[in-house]
Amino acid sequence: MKYLFTCFIIIIYNPFAFCQEGADDLLIDLSESFADEENSSIDFELLSEEIDLLAKTKIELNRATIDDLLRIPGMSQLAADNIVTHRSLYGTYLSLYELKCVEGISPSELEKIKPYVYISEQKKKGLAQRLHNQEQNLHCRYDRTLESKRGYQTSDSTLQSPYLGDPNHYYLKYKVRFDDLFSLGFSGEKDAGEPVWRGEQKVFDFQSAFLQINNIGPFKRICIGDYKANFGQGLVIGTSSIIGKSNDVLNSLQRNRGLFPYTSIGETGYLRGGGATLAWKRLEASCFYSNHAIDANLSQEGHITSFKTDGLHRTENELDKKGGTREEIIGANLSYASSRVKLGCTFLSYHYGDTLHPAEKAYNRYKLSQTDNHWNGGIDYALYIKRIYLFGEIATDKNKGTALLNGCRLFPSSRAGFLILYRRYSPEYQANYANGFAENSRIENEEGLYVGSEFKPIKRMILSLYADAYTFPWMKYSTSRPHSSGYDYLGYLSLSCGKKVSAYLKFKEKRKEKDQSGEQGTTEEKKRILRCGVRCKRWENLELQTIAEGNCYQAKNVSTTYGWIAAQDLSFPIEPLRLKMSLRYTYFHTPEYENRIYLYEKDILHVFSIPCHYGIGHKGCINMQCDFTSAITFYIKYGVTFYTDGREKIGSGNEEIKGSKTSAGKILVRFKF
Numbered sequence: 001m002k003y004l005f006t007c008f009i010i011i012i013y014n015p016f017a018f019c020q021e022g023a024d025d026l027l028i029d030l031s032e033s034f035a036d037e038e039n040s041s042i043d044f045e046l047l048s049e050e051i052d053l054l055a056k057t058k059i060e061l062n063r064a065t066i067d068d069l070l071r072i073p074g075m076s077q078l079a080a081d082n083i084v085t086h087r088s089l090y091g092t093y094l095s096l097y098e099l100k101c102v103e104g105i106s107p108s109e110l111e112k113i114k115p116y117v118y119i120s121e122q123k124k125k126g127l128a129q130r131l132h133n134q135e136q137n138l139h140c141r142y143d144r145t146l147e148s149k150r151g152y153q154t155s156d157s158t159l160q161s162p163y164l165g166d167p168n169h170y171y172l173k174y175k176v177r178f179d180d181l182f183s184l185g186f187s188g189e190k191d192a193g194e195p196v197w198r199g200e201q202k203v204f205d206f207q208s209a210f211l212q213i214n215n216i217g218p219f220k221r222i223c224i225g226d227y228k229a230n231f232g233q234g235l236v237i238g239t240s241s242i243i244g245k246s247n248d249v250l251n252s253l254q255r256n257r258g259l260f261p262y263t264s265i266g267e268t269g270y271l272r273g274g275g276a277t278l279a280w281k282r283l284e285a286s287c288f289y290s291n292h293a294i295d296a297n298l299s300q301e302g303h304i305t306s307f308k309t310d311g312l313h314r315t316e317n318e319l320d321k322k323g324g325t326r327e328e329i330i331g332a333n334l335s336y337a338s339s340r341v342k343l344g345c346t347f348l349s350y351h352y353g354d355t356l357h358p359a360e361k362a363y364n365r366y367k368l369s370q371t372d373n374h375w376n377g378g379i380d381y382a383l384y385i386k387r388i389y390l391f392g393e394i395a396t397d398k399n400k401g402t403a404l405l406n407g408c409r410l411f412p413s414s415r416a417g418f419l420i421l422y423r424r425y426s427p428e429y430q431a432n433y434a435n436g437f438a439e440n441s442r443i444e445n446e447e448g449l450y451v452g453s454e455f456k457p458i459k460r461m462i463l464s465l466y467a468d469a470y471t472f473p474w475m476k477y478s479t480s481r482p483h484s485s486g487y488d489y490l491g492y493l494s495l496s497c498g499k500k501v502s503a504y505l506k507f508k509e510k511r512k513e514k515d516q517s518g519e520q521g522t523t524e525e526k527k528r529i530l531r532c533g534v535r536c537k538r539w540e541n542l543e544l545q546t547i548a549e550g551n552c553y554q555a556k557n558v559s560t561t562y563g564w565i566a567a568q569d570l571s572f573p574i575e576p577l578r579l580k581m582s583l584r585y586t587y588f589h590t591p592e593y594e595n596r597i598y599l600y601e602k603d604i605l606h607v608f609s610i611p612c613h614y615g616i617g618h619k620g621c622i623n624m625q626c627d628f629t630s631a632i633t634f635y636i637k638y639g640v641t642f643y644t645d646g647r648e649k650i651g652s653g654n655e656e657i658k659g660s661k662t663s664a665g666k667i668l669v670r671f672k673f
Contacts, residue, residue, distance in 0.1 A: 044608035046264040052606075056135070057180050058118045062092040066384070067337070072116045076251065077389055078104055078411045079113075084339070093119055104414040108460075108496070133179035136673035141604070142170045143637075143666035144192060151193060151314065151654030163193035163314045163654060171204075171265050182213040189265040193314030193654075205313055208270075210261035220279040226262040226270050229288060231333045232380030233393040235403045235425075235443055236346040238435035239269055247492045247506065249452030249466040250409060250419045258286055258333070267311030268294070271329060286333040293323035296354070303357035315654070326353035329433075342382040348433065349375040363475040366401075366427040366445070374398050376431045387411040393436075401428030403443055405436055415457070421450040427474040439470045439486070447471050460496040465489075478514050481522055486512035501536040516557075523556040527594070545569040553594040563595025564588075565613055569602070582623040588613040591645065604635035604668045617643035617660075635668040 051073050059068050061083075069080035079102075086102045087093060096114055099105050105113070144167050151163040169192040175185035188204030190196065196203060210225040228239040258277055262270040275288025295308035298321075308321045328351045335344035351373040358367040368374055378395030392406035407421040421437060427445040434443035437450070448470030455463045467489040474482050488510035496502040508529045513522045531549040550564035565588040573580045582602050590596050596614040602623050603609040613619075621639040628634060640663035643650065650657040 045266075045606050046262070048606045048608070049263050050260075053177075055115050056177075058116055061096070061117045061119050062087065064117070065337075065339075071257075072113060074112055074248075076104075076417075077409055078387070078414070078417060079109065081384060081387075081389075088339075095119065134176070136176045136671075137174070138671040138673075139173040139605070139668060140170075140671075141172075141607075141666070141668040142168065143664060144168050145657075146663045146665065147657045147659070147661070149651070149654060150656040150658075164198065164316070164319070165190070165193050165195035165314060167192050173263070173265070175263065180214050181216075182211065183261070184211040185209065185261070185263060187263065187265050189267075191312055191314070194312070206265065206267050206311065208262065208265070210263065212261045218278050218280065220277045220284065221259055222274075222276045223259045223261055223288075224274045226272050227259055227275060227288075228262050228270055229259050229275065229286075229331065230257045231286075231335075231346040232344055232378055233391070233405050234436035235380075235393045235395040235405060235434050236376045236378040236431060237331060237348050237433045239271070239433055244437070245450070245466060245468060245488070245490070247464055247490070249464045249490070249492075250417050250454050258284070259288060268307075268309045273329075275331075282336055282338055284333075284335050284337070286331075288329075288331050290327070290329040292327065294325060294327045295321050296324035297321055298324050298354065299357060301357075302354055304352060304354045305357055305359055324354075327351075340384040342380075344380045345378065346380070347375070347377045348431075349373070350432065362480065363477055366399075366430065366474065368430050374430065374432070376434070378403075395429070395431070395434075397429055397431060399428045399430060401426045401430065401444075403429045403431070403434070403436075415455065417454045419450070419452040421452075423448050423450075439468070440472075440476070445472050445474050445476060447473065462492075462494045464492040464494075479522060480515050481513075484513040484522065486510070501534070503534040504532065506531040514555075525594075526552075526554040528552045541572055543569075543571040545571075547599065549597055549599065551595055551597065553592065555594075561592040561595050563590035563592065563597060565590070565597045565599060567599060567601075578627040580625040582621075584619075584621040586613070586619040586621075587617075588619070589616050590614050591616055601639075604637050604666050605633075605670060607666070607668075615643050615647065616645040617641055631672050633670045633672075635666075635670070637666040639664055 054071060054073075059072070064084070066077075066080045066084055069075055069083060070077070082102050082104050083099065093099070096117065096119060097110075099110050099113065100107065149163075149167065152167055153162070169190065171187065171189035173185065173187045175183060177183040187206075187208040189206045190204050194205045208226045210223065210227060212224075212227075213219070213222040216222070230238050232238075259275045264270075271288065271290035272292035273288070273290040275286060277284055277286040295311070296304045297306045297308060299305050304325055308318075308324070313319050313322045329348065330350075331346070331348040333344060333346045335342065337343075353372070355370065355372045356368045358364045358369055374397065376395055376397045378393050380391075380393035382389070382391040387410065389409040390407070391409075392404070394405075395403040403423075403425045405421065405423045407419065410418045410420075412418075423437060424447045425438065425443050425445060429444050431443055436443050438446055439448060440446050448468060450466065450468040452464070452466035454465075457463065467487070469485070469487040471483060471485040472479065476484070488508065490506070490508045492504065492506045494502065494504040506529070509526065510529075511524060511526045514525050515521075516523045529549065529551045531547070533545070533547045535545055545568070547567045547569075548565070550562065553561045553563075565586065567584060567586040569582065569584045571580070571582040584601055586599070586601075588597065590613055593614055596612050598610050598612055600608070600610050601621055604623070619639065619641040621637065624634070624636045626634040626636075640661065643660040647660055648658070650660070650662050
């Protein structure tokens with residue numbers, strides 16, 4: 001109980017913290033919520049840009065469907081349903097403040113909704129008006145680690161594969177948008193260590209471009225260039241989503257967004273080609289095509305042994321894998337949607353330029369092998385019945401494997417909600433672009449039951465609980481026996497005292513089976529996490545936040561180990577200089593790797609940092625935002641970490657830094673036209 005006591009002492013010592021409002025607050029909560037979910041696939045950069053765009057384009061409240069409203073950050077299924085139901089019963093909204101009369105919409109929730117919705121007396125914007133509202137953005141970012149890493153020290157004769165480029169990382173992103181009519185953009189990035197002007201390698205190692213056109217004739221959306229696709233519950237294709245177990249226990253689901261442009265700088269998980277969605281009354285049909293080179297590990301015979309997904313091309317070996325094969329994808333979706341019923345079917349076929357031959361490991365028994373093509377198909381549904389929401393998807397593939405997900409969300413009152421999810425993904429089911437609810441990082445070899453509940457026993461108090469039990473029919477990486485199992489559960493209590501003070505307490509336990517190191521058989525691992533904090537806006541221009549977390553790790557034949565961390569934030573503006581500053585100090589004590597802690601920390605615009613804290617030491621960060629003019633904004637971050645556990649080096653291999661200190665700086669300049 002030592003780590004629990006330490007956390008409470010820290011909170012009592014400094015009970016002042018501040019939680020930002022609006023989209024930033026939501027993204028911070030999401031980042032912290034998913035920090036301990038190592039298999040989470042959320043692209044926070046893309047999500048941040050989507051929320052920023054939604055705040056600019058907004059949703060017309062009197063024409064919005066439930067799916068439209070669910071695009072709003074933090075919007076619950078019950079709230080969206082009640083807004084649409086209220087409109088159908090009492091007529092169109094005349095003011096946003098009428099939402100106060102909607103059941104389940106509190107004043108605080110109304111403030112969160114208002115930035116993303118509007119009411120218009122004009123039925124439909126004309127083409128000239130849609131072309132008139134123009135906005136352009138140019139982002140230029142530069143960052144690097146200030147200490148020299150081993151990979152850049154070419155004089156080291158023991159290093160066989162040094163980095164070919166300099167330690168600078170930079171990117172450029174340009175976007176132009178004409179209201180909701182169309183948008184286009186370009187992105188280019190070079191990672192640290194990647195070469196410049198070497199063969200086909202020019203200024204940027206990665207380039208991306210997109211064009212999106214909306215609501216032209218029968219076309220609801222046209223995407224050209226790089227884009228993503230989400231349909232159903234993601235069992236066939238779900239390349240971007242808010243999925244997983246988090247503090248928001250009732251909203252751990254796929255949000256069906258169809259086709260949308262890819263604006264991030266991640267080098268995997270996107271489609272490159274084109275697609276279109278046609279809408280006719282309640283029917284929508286989407287077709288899309290993708291064909292581009294992807295990174296792959298190839299055997300001497302030219303077969304694909306695995307795909308390379310980190311996007312790094314710093315050494316000769318990594319460059320040899322760049323664009324190692326081609327991937328061609330053809331997909332389609334047909335859906336029907338009324339106010340209470342949704343039905344859809346999705347098909348996806350992909351073909352590779354080489355034959356797949358994964359490593360001959362027992363856990364790879366059901367992986368795609370001896371083939372260069374595959375397909376997936378699925379049927380999804382959703383049904384609204386008053387306060388009950390039923391949904392699910394069933395999918396199959398070329399191997400005749402199956403994937404099934406069914407769920408029910410129930411709201412007996414505005415103060416209570418429940419979610420039940422059952423999933424069964426056979427080991428034979430293989431879907432390279434699936435991204436649904438799962439404990440594994442892939443939709444395969446898993447069966448589980450998730451139960452979540454949320455209660456509001458008194459005003460401004462929320463109690464969230466979930467439990468998830470799962471089993472893996474076949475072997476998996478690091479678990480060499482079939483039918484292994486695990487569970488995890490969470491309790492999250494939050495209390496708000498007006499706009500200035502709030503507190504939260506989170507407890508989570510996770511159990512799983514894992515191979516014993518150097519021994520035969522598996523062992524059971526348990527990890528318990530406690531995080532607590534008090535948030536408050538103390539003065540008009542001073543914001544503080546305290547976060548503390550402790551954990552406990554247990555395993556057979558291993559002594560129990562503990563880890564803990566404490567972080568203090570301080571933010572304040574300097575009005576004469578148009579400057580906003582944010583400071584953070586962190587102390588972490590996680591001497592064992594199993595006790596490592598992932599903790600969100602503030603970063604520059606559209607960049608989300610959730611670093612791993614392992615060891616014993618101190619970390620300090622400073623963030624500055626300077627509005628130089630109304631069109632030019634500077635973002636600067638500097639962070640430094642000092643280890644006090646006696647180590648003489650940080651990292652390993654090419655990333656090794658001599659000494660016990662590491663620091664990094666980031667600069668971003670945003671131009672708005």
